[in-house]
Amino acid sequence: MHPSTCLLRLNGTFIEDQNSCQTDHCEGKSKKFIVPLVISIVAAVALVTLLSVLIIFLRKKWRKQTEVVNSTASNNEELLKSKNRPFTYSEIATITANFNTEIGGGGFGKVFLGHLNDGTPVAVKLLSSSSKQGYKEFQAEAQSLMIVHHKNLVSLIGYCKEDDHMALVYEFMANGNLRQHLSETKETVLNWKQRLQIAVDAAQGLDYLHNGCKPPIVHRDLKPSNILLTEQMQAKIADFGLSRFFSTENASHILTSCPAGTLGYVDPEFHASCNLNKKIDVYSFGIILFELITGQPVIIRSTECNIHITEWVRPMIEKGDIRMIVDPRLENEFDVNAAWKAVEIAMSCALQASKQRPDMSHVLAELKECLGRNDQRVLTETNSWEMDPDMLPVAR
Known part of the structure; x- marks a missing residue:
């Protein structure tokens, strides 16, 4: 008998029922297969x-983000068009209220001093007519400087080149320049922390010009009057790259007819070699x-003779008394270690041989460490005052 054959009893006799057996078996197998x-x-x-x-969902989100980016880019482009553009000389006259x-x-x-149509204050620099460049060259230089942006560089937002008239339009700096704040006639004196912060700010701007721009931009006329201060006393470098507007046909021409620094700040090695590089x-x-x-x-300056600041400070450094070196108007309110560190940095920058001077990236790192030392000293003094019972006010 077939193993799958079923037996049915009919009138006492068993008979095979193959259909019945096959149906039940297949239904069981079918159920096991269909459910999974x-x-x-x-x-x-x-x-x-x-x-x-x-x-x-992602497509909709991406589409919205694209629309926002495109809208922002369009708005920024319109803003750039409204500010980063050439001005006519009549517009310059209007902006400055006829100078x-x-x-x-x-x-x-x-x-x-000038004001744009929206009331934004600006500084308008009228350039002398000593430039030998034509309009296209001047325009190319100005536009290249307008794309140089850093928080410690004064922004160039426009220019004018019409016939013999040349002008540059900069953002306005409310607190003037560093030279004014270091003047003996200035009533308010910059404190030690402000001085260190200004040094760090200026170093950051210069480091960007040297190492963040391709090709590097050499200022060539860095001085306190070219370090401007915002309303919050943030320092920004001005007039960077300005010498590129003027003809530089050869080195002798640079030294004679093209501004290449201010007396006292010019690298003595540059005077001798005319080798233009970042160490200037x-x-x-x-x-x-x-x-x-x-x-x-x-x-x-004195009645006897005029002396450069490096010659004035050198014998005091040799004596080792930092209080003879630091501005007496600070009334000894400074950290001694931070002051010595700052003097060391200044000495290394002002070395006679340019190869021995550090890169601005190194100078910046050292100045930040110097500022950190000063802040730590202030924090330590504050904490010691707060925790010393003898320094606490006595209840009466």
Whole structure:
């Protein structure tokens, strides 16, 4: 008998029922197969549905973000068009109220206060007519400087080149320049922390010009009057790259007809070799740092003779008394270790041989450490005062 054959008893006799047996067996196997299949199909449909919903959601989100980015880019482009653009000479005259308020000046020309149409204050520098460049060259240089942006660089927002008239439009700096704040006639005196912070700010701007711009930009006329201060006393470097507007056909021409620094701040090696490089600015920065530390001008004048600040400070450094070096107007309110560190940095920057001077990236790192030492000293003194019972006020 076949193993799958079923026996039925009919009138006392057993007979084979193959159909009955096969149906029951197949139904059992079919059920075992169909249930997992249905579950798999439902799971697959659910997964496909979920993925479709997710893709639709992500597409909508991406589309919205793209619209926002495009809108922002469009707005920024409109803003740039409204500010970073050439001005006509008549517009320059209107902005400055016919050159009514002079706020500064130097080797490149006079500076006037101006206001854009939206009321934004600006500084308008009228350049002298000594440039040999044509309009296209001037325009290319100005536009290249307008894309140089850093928090410690004064922003150039426009320019004018019309016939013999040349002008640059800068952001306005409310607190003037560093030279004004270091002047003996200034009633308010910069404290030690402010001086260190100004040095760090200026170093950051210079480091960006040297190491963040391709090709590097050498300032060539760094001095306190070219370090401007915002309303919050943040320092920004001005007039960077300005010498590039003027003809530099050869080195002798640079020294004679093209501004290449200010007396006292010019690298002595550059005078001898005319080798234009980044270390020129490092030397100038060292001199400025000495001025911040000592409060003395770069050329100290007396009835007997005029002496450079490095010659004035050198014998005092040899004596080892930092209080003879630091600006007496601070009334000894400074950290001695931070002051010596600042003097060491200034000395290294002002070395005669340019190869021995550090890169601005190194100078910046050292100044930040110097500022950190000063802050730590202030914090330590504050904590010791708060925790010392003898220093606490006595209740009466």
